[in-house]
Amino acid sequence: MVQIPVKKSFIESSETGFARKRDNFLDKAPQLVADGVLPKEATENLIQLLQGDKSRYEQKNMDQQTAHDSRIIFTQGHPPVEKALRGYKKLIDDMPSISPETQLDLGLVNETKNESTNNKKPDLKVKEVGGIPHISFTKYPLNGIILFGKINDGEYDFQTTVKTSGFNDTRPRKNPKLTEIREYYAYYIHNGVKVGKQSEIVRVVLSPIE
Numbered sequence: 215m216v217q218i219p220v221k222k223s224f225i226e227s228s229e230t231g232f233a234r235k236r237d238n239f240l241d242k243a244p245q246l247v248a249d250g251v252l253p254k255e256a257t258e259n260l261i262q263l264l265q266g267d268k269s270r271y272e273q274k275n276m277d278q279q280t281a282h283d284s285r286i287i288f289t290q291g292h293p294p295v296e297k298a299l300r301g302y303k304k305l306i307d308d309m310p311s312i313s314p315e316t317q318l319d320l321g322l323v324n325e326t327k328n329e330s331t332n333n334k335k336p337d338l339k340v341k342e343v344g345g346i347p348h349i350s351f352t353k354y355p356l357n358g359i360i361l362f363g364k365i366n367d368g369e370y371d372f373q374t375t376v377k378t379s380g381f382n383d384t385r386p387r388k389n390p391k392l393t394e395i396r397e398y399y400a401y402y403i404h405n406g407v408k409v410g411k412q413s414e415i416v417r418v419v420l421s422p423i424e
Contacts, residue, residue, distance in 0.1 A: 229271065233268070233271055236264050236267065236268060237268070239260075239261075239264060240261060240264055240265065240268070243257055243260075243261060244261065302322075303317075303322045306322065329355070331356070331402065331404060331409040331410045332409075332410065332411075333410065333411060334356070334402055334409065334410035334411070335401075335402070335410050335411040335412060335413045335414075336351045336352070336359050336400045336401070336402055336413040337351055337352050337413070338350075338351050338398060338399070338400055338413045338414065338416045339351065339416065340396075340398060340416045340417070340418045341418060342418055342419075342420055342421075343382070345420065345421075345423060346382050346383065346384055347382070347383040347396050347398075347418045347420070348380060348381070348382050348383075349361065349376075349380065349381045349382075349383065349398055349416075350379060350380045350381075351379060351380075351400070351413075352379065353378070353379040356402045356403065356404045356409070357377060357402075357403050357404050357405065357406075358375060358376050358377035358378070358402075358403050359375070359376050359400040359401060359402055359403060359413075360373065360374075360375055360376075360400060360401050360403055360408055361373070361374050361375075361376050361381060361398060361399075361400045362398065362399050362400065363383065363396060363397065363398045364396070364397050365385075365388055365394060365395070365396055366388070366394060366395050370397075370399075372385070375403065376400075383396065383398075387420070387423065390422065390423040391422050391423070392422055393419060393420065393421060393422055394419075394420040395417055395418070395419055395420070396417065396418050396420065397415055397416070397417045398415070398416050398417075399412055399413050399414070399415045399416070400412075400413045401413070
């Protein structure tokens with residue numbers, strides 16, 4: 215076997231690797247300066263730079279932890295606020311004295327907008343779950359998809375309408391003892407009509423059944 219030497223820089227590319235080597239230098243270099251082993255001025259200048267780097271690194275980690283904790287606090291506290299806002303809207307919806315103009319001015323009106331379906335295509339995903347292909351996609355705001363499928367090198371001879379956001383392809387295997395490849399693509403449907411563009415083709419490899 216031929217071995218090729220590959221030179222790796224002593225400066226670590228990862229933050230944790232650099233921090234480990236930096237802290238090791240800061241721990242040992244001062245004593246080596248005191249012992250006259252390392253050059254005093256150059257080493258002390260480098261120590262000063264490394265200490266500044268360490269302070270910034272630690273501050274960055276503290277800021278990230280604070281941001282993470284703040285995000286958790288926000289995400290846990292936000293749903294009750296949304297619930298209260300929905301309840302408040304329902305309350306004033308039932309009050310004849312509150313005009314639609316006032317609700318609109320307060321931003322308490324559901325908005326309806328028209329979206330073109332011309333460029334929409336399903337974001338199909340497929341994975342094997344218990345030996346069965348499970349296809350998922352984002353349904354909203356359309357009604358579902360027309361799903362097409364094929365097995366191995368065959369034709370796309372399978373077609374079904376899916377009105378939920380997931381589908382299990384429970385068709386039997388061609389040969390349970392062999393690996394089987396299933397491929398799928400789809401179009402969105404809206405009010406029973408095919409709309410938009412074809413999805414990307416997705417595939418799943420089914421392992422043989424013992």
